[in-house]
Amino acid sequence: RGVSRRRLLGGGAAALGATGLGWGIHAVAERVDPTAAIDGGLTEPFFGTHQAGIATPVQAHAQFVGLDLRPGARAATLIGILKVWTDDAARLANGAPALADTEPELAAAPARLTVTIGLGSGAFAAADVVGDQPPWLRPLPAFPIDKLDDGWGQTDLLLQVCADDQMAVAHAVRVLLKNVRSLVTVRWSQHGFRHARRSHPEGTTMRNLMGQVDGTVNPDPATDFDELVWDDGAGVPWLAGGTSLVLRRIRMELDTWEEIDRSGRELIVGRTLDTGAPLTGSSENDAPDFAATDRYGIPVIPPSSHIARAQPFGDRERFHRRAYNYDDAPGPGQTSNSGLIFAAYQRDVDAQFRPVQQRLAEFDALNQWTTPIGSAVYAIPPGVTSVEDYLGSSLLD
Numbered sequence: 001r002g003v004s005r006r007r008l009l010g011g012g013a014a015a016l017g018a019t020g021l022g023w024g025i026h027a028v029a030e031r032v033d034p035t036a037a038i039d040g041g042l043t044e045p046f047f048g049t050h051q052a053g054i055a056t057p058v059q060a061h062a063q064f065v066g067l068d069l070r071p072g073a074r075a076a077t078l079i080g081i082l083k084v085w086t087d088d089a090a091r092l093a094n095g096a097p098a099l100a101d102t103e104p105e106l107a108a109a110p111a112r113l114t115v116t117i118g119l120g121s122g123a124f125a126a127a128d129v130v131g132d133q134p135p136w137l138r139p140l141p142a143f144p145i146d147k148l149d150d151g152w153g154q155t156d157l158l159l160q161v162c163a164d165d166q167m168a169v170a171h172a173v174r175v176l177l178k179n180v181r182s183l184v185t186v187r188w189s190q191h192g193f194r195h196a197r198r199s200h201p202e203g204t205t206m207r208n209l210m211g212q213v214d215g216t217v218n219p220d221p222a223t224d225f226d227e228l229v230w231d232d233g234a235g236v237p238w239l240a241g242g243t244s245l246v247l248r249r250i251r252m253e254l255d256t257w258e259e260i261d262r263s264g265r266e267l268i269v270g271r272t273l274d275t276g277a278p279l280t281g282s283s284e285n286d287a288p289d290f291a292a293t294d295r296y297g298i299p300v301i302p303p304s305s306h307i308a309r310a311q312p313f314g315d316r317e318r319f320h321r322r323a324y325n326y327d328d329a330p331g332p333g334q335t336s337n338s339g340l341i342f343a344a345y346q347r348d349v350d351a352q353f354r355p356v357q358q359r360l361a362e363f364d365a366l367n368q369w370t371t372p373i374g375s376a377v378y379a380i381p382p383g384v385t386s387v388e389d390y391l392g393s394s395l396l397d
C-alpha cells in the first residue's frame with residue numbers, strides 16, 4: 001500500500017539489473033509476440049490404440065482423481081461409468097461440450113486436454129473379472145522409507161486429466177465426476193503442475209520444486225514404448241495396447257533440503273543443478289559415466305546418488321516417468337506442503353518398476369529429503385478407435 005506498482009516493478013528491475021539478471025528479463029519480454037495464435041484451441045487426439053496422456057507431450061497441469069465404486073457396484077455399473085467417461089472425454093478433448101454440459105463455454109479451449117482412465121483391483125472384483133487381472137496389479141510391497149496415508153492410497157478407479165490450462169482440467173474433472181456421482185465416491189484428488197506452456201522453449205525438461213531438472217532419462221515414445229510401455233496382450237489378452245501406472249505421492253522435506261549447500265545437493269542426485277548434466281558431463285543429455293573417478297580415486301558420481309541407484313540394472317528395468325509437482329496448503333505449523341506426484345508407466349510393474357523402487361528404498365542419498373506418502377497401482381486399458389467403442393470394453397464385453 002502507498003507504493004505504486006510502477007515503483008515496485010522499477011525498483012525490482014533496477015535491483016535485478018545491478019546483479020546482471022535484468023538483461024534476461026528484458027530479453028524474454030522482447031521475445032513474446034502478442035499477435036501469436038493462442039494455445040487454448042490446441043487439441044490432442046482422443047481416439048487411438050493407446051489412451052492419450054501417456055505418450056502425449058506433457059501438459060502443464062494434471063489432476064489425478066482416485067475414486068471408489070459405491071457398495072453394490074457390478075459389471076454393469078462399471079460399464080456404465082466407463083461409457084459415460086469415454087463419451088465425455090472424446091467430446092471434451094475435441095473442444096466440444098460434454099452431453100448435458102451445464103458450462104459449455106468452459107469446454108471451448110481444451111488446451112491439449114487428455115483424459116486417461118485406470119482400473120484398480122477393486123474394479124475387477126466389483127465386475128467379477130478377477131481372473132483377468134494382470135498379475136502385477138496389487139499393492140507394492142511396504143518399503144521402509146514409506147509413510148503411507150490411505151487418504152492417498154489405492155482406489156478402484158483413476159481419472160488422470162491433463163491440459164495446459166487448469167480451467168480445462170477443472171471443467172473436465174467436474175463434468176466427468178458429476179455424470180457418475182451416484183455410482184462413485186472420490187477418495188482423493190491431486191493437482192499437479194509443471195512449467196506453464198511457452199514459459200520455456202518447447203521440449204525443455206521440467207524442474208521439480210527441489211530445483212532439479214527432472215525427467216531427463218526417459219524412454220522415447222517413438223522408439224521405446226512398444227517394448228517398454230505398451231502391453232502386447234501376450235499374457236493378458238484384453239490389455240493389448242494398454243499399460244500400467246504406478247502413482248506415488250512423494251513429499252519433499254524442503255526445510256532441511258535447503259540447509260544443504262549446492263555442491264552437496266548435486267552429489268545427492270549425481271547431476272548439476274544449473275543444466276542437469278551428470279557430474280561427469282557438461283550438458284543435460286550426456287550419458288553419466290558411473291566409473292569415472294577423481295584424482296583421489298573417488299567416484300565423481302557417488303554410488304549412493306539418486307541416479308546411480310535409479311539407473312536400470314539390465315534392459316528391463318526401464319519405465320516412463322511423467323511426474324508433476326504439487327504445492328498444496330501447508331498444515332498447521334508448516335511453511336510448505338510440496339513434493340512430486342510421481343507417475344511411472346510400464347508394461348510390467350514387477351519386472352520394470354519394482355526392482356528400481358526396491359533398490360532406492362534400500363539406499364538412495366535422496367531418501368533423507370523425500371517421503372512417499374501415497375501409493376497406488378492401476379491397469380490402464382487400451383485406447384478406443386471408434387465412437388461406438390468405450391474404454392475398458394476389451395475387458396468387460
Ligand code: HEM
Pocket residue numbers: 208210212213214215216217218248250251252269271306307310311312339340342353356357360370
Ligand atoms: C532420475 C528426482 C523419485 C526413478 C532422477 C533425476 C532427478 C530425480 C532430478 C535426474 C534427472 C532425470 O533423469 O530425470 C527425483 C525426486 C524424487 C524421485 C525429487 C522424489 C521426490 C524417484 C522414484 C523413482 C525414480 C520414486 C522410481 C522408483 C528415477 C529414474 C531416473 C531418475 C529411473 C533416471 C536414472 C538414470 O539416469 O538412468 N530423479 N526422483 N525417482 N529417477 Fe528420480
